[in-house]
Amino acid sequence: MKKPELLAPAGDLEKLKMAVIYGADAVYLGGEQFGLRKASKNFGIDEIKEGVEFAHSRGKKVYVTMNIVPHNEDLIGLEDYVMELYELKVDGVIVSDPGIFSVIRRTVPDLPIHLSTQASVTNYETIMFWYDLGIRRVVLARELSLEEIEEIIEKIPEDLEIETFVHGAMCISYSGRCLLSNYMAGRDANRGDCAHPCRWKYNLVEEKRPGEFFPVFEDEKGTFIFNSKDLCMIEHIPSLIRAGIKSFKIEGRVKSSYYVATVIRSYRMAIDEFFKAPENYTFNKDWIDEIKKASHRDFTTGFYFGKPTEEDQVYTSSSYIRGYDYVGLILDYDKKSKMATIEQRNRIFSGDEVEIFGPRIEHFTQTIEKMWDEKGQEIDVAPHPQQIIRMKIEEPVEPWYIIRKSREDRTDG
The missing domain is CATH 3.20.20.70 (Aldolase class I)
Structure with missing residues (x-):
């Protein structure tokens, strides 16, 4: 093989x-x-x-x-x-x-x-x-x-x-050859512009009862039949x-x-x-x-x-299940000081418990005790997209390692 x-x-x-x-x-x-x-x-x-x-x-x-x-x-x-x-x-x-x-x-x-x-x-x-x-x-x-x-x-x-x-x-x-997007939204899926109408919520309307929406599936929210x-x-x-x-x-x-x-x-x-x-x-x-x-x-x-x-099929919602947020990308790591330079991807707070993983290692968990911005000022939160921050990471990491945070543990609610 x-x-x-x-x-x-x-x-x-x-x-x-x-x-x-x-x-x-x-x-x-x-x-x-x-x-x-x-x-x-x-x-x-x-x-x-x-x-x-x-x-x-x-x-x-x-x-x-x-x-x-x-x-x-x-x-x-x-x-x-x-x-x-x-x-x-x-x-x-x-x-x-x-x-x-x-x-x-x-x-x-x-x-x-x-x-x-x-x-x-x-x-x-x-x-x-x-x-x-x-x-x-x-x-x-x-x-x-x-x-x-x-x-x-x-x-x-x-x-x-x-x-x-x-x-x-x-x-x-069938194999992505679809006319639904073109018909419903004027966007041609076969030329790269699909509006994904298969994820929309649908109800049944009888011709002589305009405005009366009947669920195709027995649910008051309608149904996502496609x-x-x-x-x-x-x-x-x-x-x-x-x-x-x-x-x-x-x-x-x-x-x-x-x-x-x-x-x-x-x-x-x-x-x-x-x-x-x-x-x-x-x-x-x-x-x-x-x-x-x-x-x-x-x-x-x-x-x-x-x-x-x-x-x-999923009949209840077109939403994705999202249990974790991608909060940081490791740019650099100093082994002596254990200090990592990180590009922020979602808001991070001091006190957050995060998971860190790389291509060849299992993930590990760490609590963020302190963070510093590019000027060396200690900060409680990194709120700005792609903000460069520094923090201590106890286990060795490398560039391209990822930091994620459980949405259940979000400090900002």
């Missing part, structure tokens, strides 16, 4: 670096054109260059999404853009549209192309169609069972890689590896860098632990408990073990 690639989302440069540091083998990002996530900051050419250099210097890969469903005007500038990506030495691009695929093959034939989940691939004959055109990695539709995935892998060439989503938000529409739980397959890592899936993809380019670090770290630990001794592997509940400390919905296994039922 070959260790699968752990593929992380990178919504901006900090998230890219966080993903690499916390254990991702590769990241995928969107440029300022041709991608499906306008809500994330996305990358200019100079940022892609910096991201590629950062990842490559650590032996990691960078893929760029170009998976919109384009109209004529969306093709303008495509050749120049892919030439720039090729010159920056990105490791591949992710596409769904045959037209964009054709332009890339014609312009930079050596640039690896991955077929996006937006292409809705659900069978080996479709995969072979794309294989004959030059595709060597396919991101399968999320509507496939593990049994179907195993059959596909058995029937395709060994040099064709299969990538599947293993964690993150689920789309209610609202799926989040995918989480960390408990099933051995089955995914043994199936022959080559890349485990984490969803979440619009999620926080804290989310990326937390989720990637747990999957990294689970995968590495399995390969230490596959026959003696035991799932560690701490891994999923750590994931739950990042913002999330309840979890589902999606289509992997059969079609989802009402148990895989």
